[in-house]
Amino acid sequence: MELTLNNPADTDWAPQTKVDLQAFNTLSLPAQAAFYCQLQQISDLFAAQQYCQAQELNWMLLGGGSNVVLTDDFNGLVMHMQLSGKNWLTPEQLHHPPAVDDDNLVYLSVGAGEHWDELVAWSLDQGAYGLQNLSLIPGLVGAAPIQNIGAYGVELAHVLHEVMVFDFATGKQFSLSAEQCELAYRDSIFKRQSNWLVVNVTLALSRKPQIQIDYGDIAAHLEATVSIPSAQITPQQVRDAVIAIRRQKLPDPANIPNVGSFFKNPVVSIDKAEQIRSQWPQLVAYKQTNQQVKIAAGWLIDQLGWRGYNKAGVGVHKHQALVLVQLANSPNKSTGLELLNLAQQIQADVERHFGIRLAVEPRLFANTGEISIDAI
Numbered sequence: 001m002e003l004t005l006n007n008p009a010d011t012d013w014a015p016q017t018k019v020d021l022q023a024f025n026t027l028s029l030p031a032q033a034a035f036y037c038q039l040q041q042i043s044d045l046f047a048a049q050q051y052c053q054a055q056e057l058n059w060m061l062l063g064g065g066s067n068v069v070l071t072d073d074f075n076g077l078v079m080h081m082q083l084s085g086k087n088w089l090t091p092e093q094l095h096h097p098p099a100v101d102d103d104n105l106v107y108l109s110v111g112a113g114e115h116w117d118e119l120v121a122w123s124l125d126q127g128a129y130g131l132q133n134l135s136l137i138p139g140l141v142g143a144a145p146i147q148n149i150g151a152y153g154v155e156l157a158h159v160l161h162e163v164m165v166f167d168f169a170t171g172k173q174f175s176l177s178a179e180q181c182e183l184a185y186r187d188s189i190f191k192r193q194s195n196w197l198v199v200n201v202t203l204a205l206s207r208k209p210q211i212q213i214d215y216g217d218i219a220a221h222l223e224a225t226v227s228i229p230s231a232q233i234t235p236q237q238v239r240d241a242v243i244a245i246r247r248q249k250l251p252d253p254a255n256i257p258n259v260g261s262f263f264k265n266p267v268v269s270i271d272k273a274e275q276i277r278s279q280w281p282q283l284v285a286y287k288q289t290n291q292q293v294k295i296a297a298g299w300l301i302d303q304l305g306w307r308g309y310n311k312a313g314v315g316v317h318k319h320q321a322l323v324l325v326q327l328a329n330s331p332n333k334s335t336g337l338e339l340l341n342l343a344q345q346i347q348a349d350v351e352r353h354f355g356i357r358l359a360v361e362p363r364l365f366a367n368t369g370e371i372s373i374d375a376i
């Protein structure tokens with residue numbers, strides 16, 4: 001659904017120049033933006049779009065910077081998403097009618113610049129449930145559909161209703177239904193449409209708590225800490241458990257710079273998984289619905305002895321082989337290229353031993369735009 005253009009750009013608009021991006025990416029990588037602006041209202045987007053077109057500038061969008069690797073200074077405009085706002089919508093106000101008639105569902109429209117975990121906490125306080133398993137994922141709301149964020153058995157796909165998009169090539173805004181976003185494991189249409197910026201996300205949350213604790217350590221943690229029958233567990237208790245488990249398992253980027261999982265869990269055929277298991281009986285893998293198997297990438301990396309490795313200021317986290325880190329106490333900050341060099345060594349080692357090519361999860365940027373690790 002297309003909307004009319006009613007936000008003419010401010011002709012006096014100009015970006016800042018030479019802005020340091022180190023504090024804006026959770027790997028704390030050194031990089032500078034030649035031009036930089038904050039997007040606080042839709043008119044900023046129109047202004048930035050016209051500026052880039054007039055100056056023939058490259059551009060990139062940054063949210064919380066928790067899923068990017070900056071390998072160089074950016075020779076263009078870095079736009080920092082800050083569009084805020086939370087609004088409850090009636091079913092009649094939606095761009096795409098609800099697929100099911102469920103009186104328990106409530107619709108929450110959220111600006112792309114809102115902080116994801118603050119939204120999770122706020123939604124539970126409002127008695128609107130569904131986000132609790134996605135607690136403590138860093139970053140902003142607008143980035144959530146980009147890789148269909150997921151954790152502890154829940155993905156954004158379970159609660160997304162629709163997304164408002166700004167096309168940076170045309171300046172047009174339109175709405176996509178959740179289905180049109182083509183959400184899949186760490187994937188969406190936005191990875192194939194590089195000009196589409198998410199400006200607003202509408203979630204379908206439930207007034208009726210639906211508890212999902214059969215994934216990972218949540219049930220065991222709840223049993224050890226609150227010890228009540230599972231039918232009585234509240235979404236807030238699930239959130240508290242997820243937060244406690246994540247704090248134990250994952251390094252906090254404020255202390256040890258990182259972007260969470262550096263590689264996606266590879267999905268392979270049952271035959272391939274069995275072939276690996278014949279040599280590595282302890283293989284950690286999960287059956288999928290479509291005759292495929294998802295293998296724990298961290299387990300593969302761990303078997304090859306990479307956990308705890310460090311060199312030249314970058315390394316593999318000592319408790320989590322899937323998380324590459326910038327060593328906080330290293331005298332010199334490493335560059336994104338040094339980190340990607342380590343990632344390439346891990347990819348090659350895993351491929352040699354298991355015959356599986358690990359795909360990189362975060363998005364990689366060089367001085368003019370996005371790059372692939374294979375191009376380095």
Ligand SMILES: Cc1cc2nc3c(=O)[nH]c(=O)nc-3n(C[C@H](O)[C@H](O)[C@H](O)COP(=O)(O)OP(=O)(O)OC[C@H]3O[C@@H](n4cnc5c(N)ncnc54)[C@H](O)[C@@H]3O)c2cc1C
Pocket residue numbers: 026060061062063064065066067068081112137138139140141142143144146147148149150151190196197198199250251252253258259260261363
């Ligand atoms: C400690 C840690 C734990 C993590 N755990 C998880 C986890 O459990 N599950 C999970 O899925 N992820 C996890 N992540 C990854 C990350 O938090 C998510 O991918 C998050 O959604 C990124 O949000 P961001 O705002 O920081 O995006 P950024 O890093 O700023 O951007 C990521 C990419 O999305 C694009 N982008 C950002 N905003 C928009 C927008 N509004 N419109 C269009 N494109 C946009 C950017 O251009 C970039 O290409 C973790 C990261 C860390 C550091």
